[in-house]
Amino acid sequence: MGSSSRLVLQELGVGIVYSSALEPLLTMHPELIDVLEVEPQTTWIETQDPSVPYLVRPDLLQHIAALPGRKLVHSVGTPVGGSVRANAAQFPLLRQTVEKLDSPWASEHLSFNLTQDYFTGFFLPPRQTAAGLRLYIEAIQLLKKELGVPLAVETGVNYLRPRPDEIPDGEFIAAVVESADCGILLDLHNIYCNECNGRQSVAQFLSQLPLDRVWEVHLAGGFEMEGFWLDAHSGSIPEPLQRICREVIPALPNVKAIIFEIFSSFLPHFGLDATCRELEKIHEVWALRSTHSRAMPVTSPPRIPWPQSGVEPVEWEQALGRIVIGRDATGSLEKEFAADPGAHLIRALVREFRASMVVAVYRLSCRLLMLALGVGIFRALLEDFWSHTPPQQFAGTEADAFADYLVAKEIRVPQLQSILAFERASLATLRDGRPRIVSFNVDPLPMLRALADGVLLQDPGTPGEYEIEITEDGPIRIAGILPESASRNIPFH
């Protein structure tokens, strides 16, 4: 593979980050989407089996490959801005995905999400020093080698205050990509967030970048929370950012794709029609691009001497990690982070993430708890769980840890343990395909239906011996009662 700065990559066009909820858009408006960006790990299932830690459903990969448009792989599980390496079992699966989807390049985050002891539950900013630089270059080179395609690193959001002992953001990115000889995924909304939140301005940041290395651009919307502009992927691209795009895109001689990011949780509110309008705006910006790929001379300003710092990347990661997962500050660096409003914000965001993962995976059990005990008590349970257990990388694993916690607490909410056992069995069968049977001492169907509808059952239900057998596949069967007796209550669409 030659120097990345001299690569001539294929032009892909305008696209969007794939989620299953967007599939109707692909059918209705294929003209708006030239490329789908796929985050492979979001479709993997963590197994807890060290010999096969991740399960990739081949039918799902096949399904995504068959969707219209080109595909780009955007990894979210092997970030290259930390000292602790991701599980190497991800590499062959990522490479398989790159090959299956024929992705002309891949991208990853110049952030970290893992310390020596736990996942942080959030992409966190790297240590921007010469020592950090050396580590991240190694990580990028390893990932490039494992994936077998050119690699671009994403410019990240950083909610922390700027520090005098770190290399300025743009200059740091420039040093990383030039030393590692890779591309840049320029996330303009991240950079816009950084400017809004008191870090470098977009103009200053871009003035320090080798713009000829920008292969791809990310755009998104956000909103304000606790005085910060969040990279929330919640909807419309802010108007000031649209103006910036119109100036910046023509100055990127090698940009090959612009991707719109919308987080699936916000789609029900933002809507597919509004998503189409954002894509139309991006097409207008795309039309402004330079049509001649070239290696632009890098016009970096003279570099100031890099600051010397005694804080090593490992120390940085452990201290920041501890604060954002909610541990008390002990050392001096932890106390510095504890005094940083940005770290407080991240801690709150990590908690919302964790809560969302749990309720998304064990939805009925969580609804039962919220309805029976109230949201305040449910939240207190979550807080207690978080104080004992660090975040997990995969939602299923995070939710399983919470389920273990609930079982250990022996909470006497009627039928909680049965509902939880039912949901756990369903998830386990989805993972391994083995059938399971869950017993109930009342008719479970009205209860399940009520919770599926978001209400608490008022009738205790008919006592008796009931079993739900969960199978890998096949038809719904009912034995022991007339099927039509159950059909009125059956909540399984």
Add this chain to the structure above:
Amino acid sequence: MVKEMTDAAVQRRRIAGPVRITIPARIAYNPGDLKKSIASIAEQIGHPRCFSGADCFFQMERQFALDRAGVATAVAGPDPTPWSVREPDPDPWKLSVGLSSGVKYNLDKVLTAVDKVIDLIGPHPCISGFDVLFRDELELIVVNEKLEAQRFGQQF
């Protein structure tokens, strides 16, 4: 009607053993969700997306669970602040339980209070309908910091 049918089902069970409902996992997981493709399930339990904002899913689910009509669209727009959360009407529940603040912030005391209230209303192995709603304000039962349950001003 449903009850009569269910009674018939119980009769049948006595002859044929337990009632057995067999469901494929993809269908069993997330009852009531019409969009349960393998892709959507994998997204639910897989790695979170590239994202550095506030995940509104918990707030949406909280809203949904608190909305007796089951209308999730009541959540305010794409901007999740401020969240509009309507407390449920207590009418469908027979009892409401208020916890004094000293109890509310001590999880062990909260769980002990849950046990006490369940004992109070008469635990039954077959109970399914949970007819107690824990609320922050006083209603019919209150549990004080000594974990004494009181109802209508009378000590139990």
